[in-house]
Amino acid sequence: MTPAGELLAEEIRRSGPIPFRRFMEVALYHPEHGYYRRPRDPFGKTGDFYTAEQIQPVFGALLAGRIRQLWRDMGAPADFQVVELGAGRREMAQAFAEWPYLPVEIDSGVLPGQLQGVVFSNEFFDALPIEAAAYHKGAFRQRLIGLKQDRFFWMEGDVASQEVVEYLHRFFPPPEEGRFYEANLEALRWMERIARSLRSGWVCTIDYGYTRAEALRFPRGTLMSYRGHAAAEDVLRDPGVRDITAHAHFTALEEHGAACGLRSVRLETLAAALLGAGEEEFRAALTSGSPAEDVRRRLQLKTLLVGMGETFRVLWQHREE
Numbered sequence: 001m002t003p004a005g006e007l008l009a010e011e012i013r014r015s016g017p018i019p020f021r022r023f024m025e026v027a028l029y030h031p032e033h034g035y036y037r038r039p040r041d042p043f044g045k046t047g048d049f050y051t052a053e054q055i056q057p058v059f060g061a062l063l064a065g066r067i068r069q070l071w072r073d074m075g076a077p078a079d080f081q082v083v084e085l086g087a088g089r090r091e092m093a094q095a096f097a098e099w100p101y102l103p104v105e106i107d108s109g110v111l112p113g114q115l116q117g118v119v120f121s122n123e124f125f126d127a128l129p130i131e132a133a134a135y136h137k138g139a140f141r142q143r144l145i146g147l148k149q150d151r152f153f154w155m156e157g158d159v160a161s162q163e164v165v166e167y168l169h170r171f172f173p174p175p176e177e178g179r180f181y182e183a184n185l186e187a188l189r190w191m192e193r194i195a196r197s198l199r200s201g202w203v204c205t206i207d208y209g210y211t212r213a214e215a216l217r218f219p220r221g222t223l224m225s226y227r228g229h230a231a232a233e234d235v236l237r238d239p240g241v242r243d244i245t246a247h248a249h250f251t252a253l254e255e256h257g258a259a260c261g262l263r264s265v266r267l268e269t270l271a272a273a274l275l276g277a278g279e280e281e282f283r284a285a286l287t288s289g290s291p292a293e294d295v296r297r298r299l300q301l302k303t304l305l306v307g308m309g310e311t312f313r314v315l316w317q318h319r320e321e
Contacts, residue, residue, distance in 0.1 A: 001150055004033040004240025009147050017144035017155055020132035027239035028127065029107055035240055036127075058285045058300040060095025062274045063204075065281030067096070067118050070202050074116075081117035083197075085190070086124035096120075111197035116321075119194050122206040125248040128186040132221070133160045133168065135175040140165050143180070145236065152236040171252045172215050180221035182246045188256045195260035200321035203262055206270060206314050209248030222247035250315055262317040271309030273316075 001009060004027050011026075012018055028035045071080050082096045087103030104111055106128070111119070132143035134156060142157035142164075160168075160183075167183040168175065175181075194203055210218065225235045226243040235244050254264040277285075286297045 002033070002238050002240045004030055004035075005152070005238070007033065008145075008152070008239060009150065012145070012147040017146040017157065019157075020143055020145055021129045023145045023152070023236070023239065024129040024244050027242075027244055028129070030240065033240045035243055038240070057095070058297050059274075059304055060092055061285035062277040062281055062304075063092070063120075064095045064098070065277035065285075066273065067120075067204070068098075068281075069277075070118060071099070074201065077116055079116050080201075081112065081115060083111060083115065083117065083119045085119065085121035086127065092120070092122075111193055113197060114199045115197045116200045118202045118204055119198060120204045120206075124207070125184065125187050125190070125205065125253065126207050126209065126245045127243075128184055128190070128246075130223075130246045131160070131164045131167075131183040131185060132223070133164060133181045133183065135177055135179050135181065138177075140168055140175065140181065152239075154236070167252070171212055171249055171255070173212060176219075179219050182221050182223065182249075184246065184249055184252065187249070187252060191253060191257045191262065192260055195257065195262050195319070198262070198319050200319060202319075203257070203317040204314065205248070205253060205317075206273075206312055207248035207250075208312050209250050211249075211267075212251040215249075218247070250313065253315060254317070257317050262319055265316045265318050267313055267315050269310055270312040270314055271305045273314040274304055274309065 007030065008018070008023060008026050011022075026034065029037060031037055067082065071077070074080070081100045081102060083102045083104055084092055084096075085104050086106055087093075090103055093101050093103070099117065102112065103109065106124070133140045134143055135141075136156065140160040142160050144155050144157040146153050146155045159165075163185060164183045167185060167188070168181050172181065210222070223233075223235045223244065223246050225232050225237065226245070227238070227241065232242075235242075250267055254267070258264055286294060286301065288294055288297060
């Protein structure tokens with residue numbers, strides 16, 4: 001069993017079955033044994049997955065171009081700042097170097113007060129620990145994690161908390177017997193933090209996910225695990241050495257953001273967002289002075305527009321002073 005698995009197993013032996021949120025929290029973010037806290041780099045060719053931020057420098061150049069447009073539209077304020085949530089290896093720091101740049105991690109760092117600028121995130125909300133539930137016998141019930149012969153397994157618990165039930169009624173179509181659900185309460189709390197911080201500017205959220213209507217496509221939920229660039233539905237296996245994700249719920253981000261004062265402007269594909277940078281930014285992003293590097297950059301652009309570009313979406317939210 002993995003070190004994170006041993007910690008979880010001991011907790012279950014001591015206190016009984018645990019909520020999936022707790023399992024995901026330890027598996028990903030335990031200070032020593034969590035997936036994102038271990039010394040091994042999970043990104044890139046030798047890791048478990050790519051993110052758009054690894055498709056550099058094209059991704060960074062085009063996103064910086066979009067943010068530059070926003071900065072100009074705001075009158076080019078001198079105190080404009082870019083905050084990145086879940087910045088990881090800081091791949092975007094160079095792209096955003098023309099403005100003060102602040103990385104904020106999921107379990108450390110504080111958003112600045114009275115921020116004027118952009119709060120940016122890429123695959124941040126899909127990695128937040130979620131509450132798992134099932135609709136059974138006319139009620140939302142917790143999905144808990146038990147332990148048998150040193151193996152973790154799913155089991156049904158009591159009726160879900162009021163907060164979870166309210167989330168599921170608020171952001172999903174009417175419940176159906178036997179379906180699995182995910183409530184990302186942490187995402188709502190992050191939207192509240194962002195709204196308290198952002199005095200004037202934009203929230204740019206890049207992720208894969210679904211809307212309320214599209215939730216019907218996922219009767220078993222969206223939880224997945226990744227290792228060695230291979231996806232698996234078994235999210236309980238090898239905690240701490242596999243990534244675990246749950247699709248971002250864009251309707252929840254939009255509607256809760258609006259309730260906090262963040263007006264939803266547009267939900268679009270990543271390809272559309274990058275194309276919006278304009279012809280001049282495209283030429284600059286694809287030109288390096290080296291023929292071999294220019295070819296590499298064109299291949300990066302193809303990946304961003306044709307592959308990731310249609311899978312990932314960008315949510316733009318705005319707050320005026």
